[in-house]
Amino acid sequence: MAVVSGIILNKLKIPAIIGYIVTGTLTAYIFGFRVEDSVDLNEAAELGIVFLMFMIGLDFSFKKITQMKQEVLLFGGLQIGISIAVFYAICHYLIGFNLDTSIILASAVSLSSTAIVLKSLNETNQTKTPYGMAAVGILVFQDIAVIPILLMIKLLSNQDLSMSEMLLSTGVSAVIVLLLLMLPGRFLARIVLRSSAKMKTDEIFVGTVFLIVLGSAYLSKYFGFSLSLGAFLAGMLVSNSPFKHQVASVLVYFRDLLLGVFFITIGMQVDAIFLAKYFIVVLLLVALMLLIKTLIMFAFLSLLRKAKVAMRIALSLSQIGEFSFAIFLLASQHKILNLGLDGGILNGIFGSEFVASITPNEIYQFLTLMVIFSMIATPFILDRLDLCVKFALKIFRIPLKIAKIGSKVGLNQKSQTEHSYEVVICGYGALGKKVLEFFSGCDVTTLVVDSNYERVEEGIKKGCNIVYGNITDKMIFREIGIQKTKVVILCVESPLAIEKACRHIMDISHLVRVIAQTDEETIEADLRGIGLYAVINGSREIAEILANSALEAIKESKEMGINREEENQ
Template sequence: MENSTLYIVIAGLWLAVGFGIFLKKLDMPVIIGYICTGTVLAAFFKINDFNLLSDIGEFGIVFLMFMIGIEFNFDKLKSIKQEVLVFGLLQVVLCALIAFLLGYFVLGLSPIFSLVLGMGLSLSSTAIVLKFFEDSKQLSTPMGKSAVGILIFQDIAAIPMLLILTILGSKDSNVNLLILKTFISAGIILVLLLLPGKKGANLILEQAKDTRLPEIFIGTILVIVCSAAGLSHFFGFSMSLGAFIVGMAISKSRYKINVQEEFAQLKNLFLALFFITIGMQINVSFFMEKFFVVIFLLILVMGFKTAIIYALLRFFRDAKTAIKTALSLAQIGEFSFVIFLNSGSHQLFNLQEKKGILGFLHQKNILNIAQNDIHQLLILMVVFSMLATPFILKYLESIAQFILHQKSQENELAKK
């Protein structure tokens, strides 16, 4: 190990632990500390090549999708089927569709860029929001059920979104053939991972459990998840897809509870690495240069999502529940980061045709955004929406009361 690598590891551990303790005392999520750790490390040690760390951190999302797959129980979903199938579907479709239309017709983005933007902005942070509802014991409340139902659908929707990116990023000119290949490959993965299902999971995990060695049991889970992720990657899909499918298979196993208990801390460790690598991708000088642009876009996007979710839920819930749920889901999620990252690697961010508002601002020399800046701008929006979320959740009741009070006053003035 080189000295510089050793110092980075030591500094990273101190920063992560220090930020974690400090934020926990303030009753704030430690995810903020992990992001800040990555930013400080990248700035201080001038880290430019973080591909290895990024690959390791990506397993945080892989393991998160595995855990979501385990918890994906059709019987359990029956109790919140309206929240998942109605609220979730409408929220994702409306947010993605409106964002696409605004991106294409108003901002002047390319159709593919607008589609990617719509998909990314429609997702929220499962890692932050779900933990908030669990810690505050609000999962069984109307607000908790609404938010969790929408988050579950978003996590499921992330899978076809990643499949769409695979198709869009392919160099194959024959789209119909590519779609056919994609569906055949997806079918093969489903057969290979789901066909063994409950019996296969029970057989493998039983052998590991019989050793009575926790490290063997955890190692077996790692082998299963990584093999499924590798199989999915081999066929050209996201590793998260394979992890989610094998999680669904294990959800029917009698060792489901054991897997969840043993795997929870490992998942949290890799998620921490994932958020550290997100922080490492923040360009501090770019942020300072585009500070007002980032903040303006952040307020615009979070306001946009809040308004759509509130308007949707107002048909089914009271005003207070609707606004609190909307505010809790206003951020851009970790899967959005994965979508934007994959889109950047496939070169789907096209700003060659300067049309719409962006074209006008560019011509007037008011706002110049280079092709290479798009990825950084989107990353900053994801990160700072996540950083803002814990504060919104902490003062959720007060913010909701303020908004409803202002709305009530406006209605009274309109009547006069």
């Protein structure tokens, strides 16, 4: 059902996430199946978040934070801090939730959707623009903030221990997890990845990656933390290794598939009758929430970026993210998400009878539907972002050309963090080494990709910029950012690998100039048909060189013979 709805929605240019959610809702009503009926389905859905956090960890490092310290620390910190404060005030004083519930709800609402926004930024190649960098920086900070939020839920849930005892217990457990994962875990992860890579068997490598991700996740869970925390740390372990890009290319399909299951389980929680009854109210609440989040972010971003860029960032991150469901679920499991209303301003406006008539299940449905509808609205906003920005600035009567403090800093940081390669060399065999040796005397940035780990190790020892990766897998080219590369040189022997790699590259971008070599004329014709920049037939080139050398030798021999005849005469 999800596949069929995904195909139909794709034809209509409607985001697939809507198809997953609709599939979940229909499944619940047609087959009478509810997500709470299946522990296995809940765990499978949670794995989607686990793999998402692992992929985020792959792109995370302290070096990256120092390069994007303004976007991550300043923008992210302000967004989380101000958003939690504003939504806490709304939840506690306006709506009437108790202290613990207000903190949890405010924390959940302050988060944005990493899955949707990052996918859009990658597809439109805007991750390195001032707008994209700021959005990514805030998302990175939010993803890191999920960890203390989940720890906070654990602290609030244990009423038997005092706060000091709980902090001490949590701190000791955190140190143990960090020591296990960061010290032996780093070396063990690299050893098992190196061993599986040397076996040259794809299924062994995939199994090894799964072992690292799930092993780290469940180790974290064993010590009382979330699966996501362990997966995030595991991603950090692999992020600085030559396996990073190949690991990411292997897991991306599993991540997307399991995230699809996650969104299906979200759809199963929707009460269609409730939605039909309160559809207008839900839309109004979603619109109000989007407006508040947009204004919060625009208020401080406009002081540090141009108005147009600030509004783009604010609109892009105005939704509630997928981690909010995980926060709601964990808080519910620990029985600290009390959705009973204590009064607040609503009590004074509508009366105690109206407030008492709102059940916790109805409040949970409102929260769930607000998250879902905000996520559904996001792809439409991102697809029409320029129009939305222009409309919003016009409504608020904000000039487009106002350059605020820090806008030039953002532009300068773009050039510092831009990380692309002019030439990518596929294969580090005898030919690849000769090609790379030629470029060593040129002012050209290069990256080498090879699936033979012995050669990768050799390249690393020689100081080459080389990564482990299988060029027959399309995702490896996406992971290394092939669309930003000027030239790709294929220095591999397998005709099948050459043809697959060429098709993958051309599918991603027709602007990349691909140069390949082959000895087979049929393969040469196929490669030229794909539209490569140049195809070198090695046998023909060598034959031509040999024949020309022979002709020169014959010519020299004849000249020497004439000279000898003249001497004899």
